[in-house]
Ligand SMILES: Nc1ncnc2c1ncn2[C@@H]1O[C@H](COP(=O)(O)OP(=O)(O)OP(=O)(O)O)[C@@H](O)[C@H]1O
C-alpha cells in the first residue's frame with residue numbers, strides 16, 4: 159500500500175482503495191470525508207490515472223484550491239495542476255465556453271449574478287404592467303431558479319399542469335410568460351445566469367451526444383464532495399457523465415444538507431443506490447475534529463430529526479469543555495459578551511484570533527459583532543455580506559468590462575449607458591428597450607444602428623447614443639489588442655469613472671477610490687500569478703471569468719493575517735475552527751420565522767445548527783439575546799427551541815434556563831419580561847447606544863476588505879522582482895521563498911533578457927517555472 163495512505167484509518171483506507179464500481183461515503187461531520195476524497199485522488203494518480211482524466215467537484219473554489227495543494231504535496235504540483243477540479247459552476251462554464259456554438263451562444267457569453275437577474279426581472283415585470291406586489295421580483299426569481307434547477311425550460315413550464323395551476327392558485331398566472339421573456343432576453347443579450355450554467359450543460363449533453371461522449375472519455379473518474387447539497391441539475395450532469403464507466407465516488411452527510419432553498423435535494427444522496435445499482439456504501443464513524451463533548455452534543459441535537467440516515471459518530475479526542483450557553487439581555491450585549499470572551503480566551507490560552515469564528519444565521523447579524531470587536535480593537539474579517547464585487551463603483555466598472563467583451567449584455571448596458579451622466583435618460587433607455595423588444599434584437603443592436611430600427615429620438619439624443627456606441631467600440635477594439643491591466647485602466651479613465659470618483663476627496667469618494675485601487679490590485683495580482691507561470695498575455699476575459707464565479711467563501715481567501723472570522727453558517731460548511739460561537743439562538747431568527755410552519759423546514763434549520771456546532775474543534779458557545787432590534791424596534795426574542803434539543807449533560811446552561819428546568823417555560827416568561835428589563839435593569843457597563851441603522855459600507859474598516867492591497871504592499875517591501883534589479887545570490891541551489899508557493903530550491907536558470915526564467919522545486923507544490931521579469935520572491939540564505 160502507498161505510504162501516504164498510512165495517514166488514514168482503516169475504514170477511510172477501504173473507501174480510498176475500493177475501485178470496482180460506484181461508491182458513496184456517507185458519514186457525520188469531521189469524520190474525514192473530504193480527506194478520503196483528497197487521498198483517493200492522489201491514489202488514483204499514483205495508480206496510473208492521468209490528472210486530466212479526473213473530475214473532482216467541490217462546493218467552493220477555495221475548497222478546490224486547498225484540496226489541490228494537499229494533492230500537490232503527495233504527487234507534485236504539475237500533476238495536481240492538471241486535474242479538473244473546481245466548483246460545478248466553474249468547471250461547467252469552461253465546458254460551455256468551448257461548446258457555446260452548439261447552444262446558439264458565443265464563447266464570450268457573460269454571466270449575470272443574482273442582482274443582475276433580479277434587475278432584469280424587475281424591468282420585465284414593469285414592461286408587462288404587472289403589479290410588483292403580486293409579482294414580487296424576488297419570488298419570481300426563486301420560482302424561475304427552481305424551475306431551472308429542475309431542468310424545466312419556459313416551453314416545458316407552459317405545459318406543466320402542476321406549475322401552471324399552482325401559479326393560478328397564487329393569482330400569479332403570468333409567471334410562465336415572465337419566464338419566457340426572461341429566457342429570450344438573456345439569449346439576445348448573450349448571457350447566462352448561475353442556474354443556466356447547469357441547465358445549459360444538461361441541454362448540451364442531452365442534445366449533443368457526441369459532446370457528451372467526448373467528456374465521458376475525458377472524465378474517467380468522477381469525485382464529488384458535499385453531495386448532500388447537489389440539486390437535480392447537478393445530479394443529472396454527474397449521472398450522465400459517469401454512465402458507462404461508473405467510476406464515481408461521492409461523499410456527503412445527509413445531516414448537513416442545508417441548501418434546499420437553492421434546490422438542493424437530500425434525496426439525491428438518500429436514493430443514490432437506485433441511480434447507481436451496485437453502489438457500495440462506506441461509513442466513517444470516528445470524528446477527528448472535535449472534542450467528545452462537542453460530538454455528543456451535536457449527535458443529541460441531530461437525533462431529533464426524523465428524516466435521516468442514522469449514524470454512530472464518536473470522538474477519541476479529549477472530553478473537552480461543555481458547550482457554554484450565553485444569555486444576553488440584548489443583541490448589543492450579546493456582541494459584547496462574545497467580544498469579551500474572545501479577548502479573555504486569547505489572553506488565558508494560546509489561541510490566536512484566527513482560532514475564533516462567529517457564526518450567524520443571517521448576514522444582518524454581523525453588524526453588532528463588528529461594532530463590539532472594533533471597540534475592543536479585535537481584528538476581524540467578514541465573509542459574504544455585501545461582497546466586494548457587489549459594490550456600486552466596482553459593479554459599474556465591471557459592467558464596462560463586460561461590454562468590452564460582450565456588448566449585447568443588457569444589464570451592463572442599462573447600468574452604464576448613463577453613468578457617468580451623458581444625457582441619455584430613462585426615457586431614452588426605455589425607448590431603446592422597447593425598440594429592441596419590438597424588433598427582436600439586443601439593446602446593443604439598437605444602439606449600434608438606431609436608424610435601421612427607427613428609434614424615435616431627436617438628433618441631439620442620437621448624437622449622444624452615437625458617442626456611447628463609439629466609446630464601447632473603442633473598448634471592444636482595445637480588448638482585442640491589450641492585456642487585462644492596460645484595458646482595465648483605459649476603461650476606468652476613458653469611461654469617465656476616474657474623473658467622477660477622483661473629482662474630490664469627500665469621504666465617500668475616498669472609499670470609492672480605495673475600492674477602485676483594490677480592483678486594480680486584484681487584476682494585477684491575477685496577472686502576475688499567471689505571468690509567473692509563463693502565460694504572457696492575460697486577457698480581461700480571463701479575469702472576468704474568474705471573478706464572475708466567486709462564492710461567499712472565496713472572497714477574502716488571500717487574507718491570512720490573524721483575525722477573528724465572521725460568516726453565515728451556510729458559508730462555514732466544510733470548514734473547522736478551534737473556537738466557535740454560534741449566535742442569535744432565538745425563536746424567529748434561528749429557527750427562522752418562515753421555517754416554523756413546516757416540519758421539513760424546521761429539520762433543515764436543525765441541520766444548520768448541527769453544521770455550526772460541528773465546525774468546532776475545542777470550544778463551542780451558543781448565545782441568545784432576550785431582545786433584539788428588528789425593523790428599528792426592540793423586540794422580545796424567546797430562546798431557540800433547539801437549545802432544548804441538545805442533551806443538557808453537554809451544556810453549561812445559564813442559571814435562568816436551568817432553574818426553569820426547560821426552555822419551553824422560559825419562552826413565555828422571556829417574552830413578557832424582556833422589554834421592561836431592557837431599559838431598567840441593565841448594568842452601566844453595557845450602556846446602550848442609539849439604535850444604529852445598518853452600517854453603510856464605508857463605515858466598515860477598509861482593511862478587512864483589502865487583503866489584496868495589504869498583500870501586495872507586503873510583497874513590495876520584502877521581496878525582489880527579478881526584472882528590475884540585478885539579484886545577487888540567485889544561483890542554482892539558492893533557496894527562495896515565494897509569496898504564494900512557499901519555499902523552494904532554484905534548480906535551473908535559463909533564457910535571456912525578458913525571457914529569463916528560473917526553475918524552482920517548491921516543497922509544497924512541486925516544480926514551477928517562473929519568469930524573472932514578473933516573479934516575486936525573497937532569497938533565503
Ligand atoms: N485518519 C485521520 N487522522 C488524523 N486526522 C484526520 C483523519 N481523518 C480526518 N482527520 C482530520 O479531521 C478533520 C476533519 O476531516 P474532514 O474535513 O475531511 O472531515 P469531513 O467529514 O469532510 O467534515 P465535514 O462534514 O465537516 O465536511 C480534518 O482536520 C482532518 O485533517
Ligand SMILES: [Mg+2]
Pocket residue numbers: 191192193732
Ligand atoms: Mg468535508
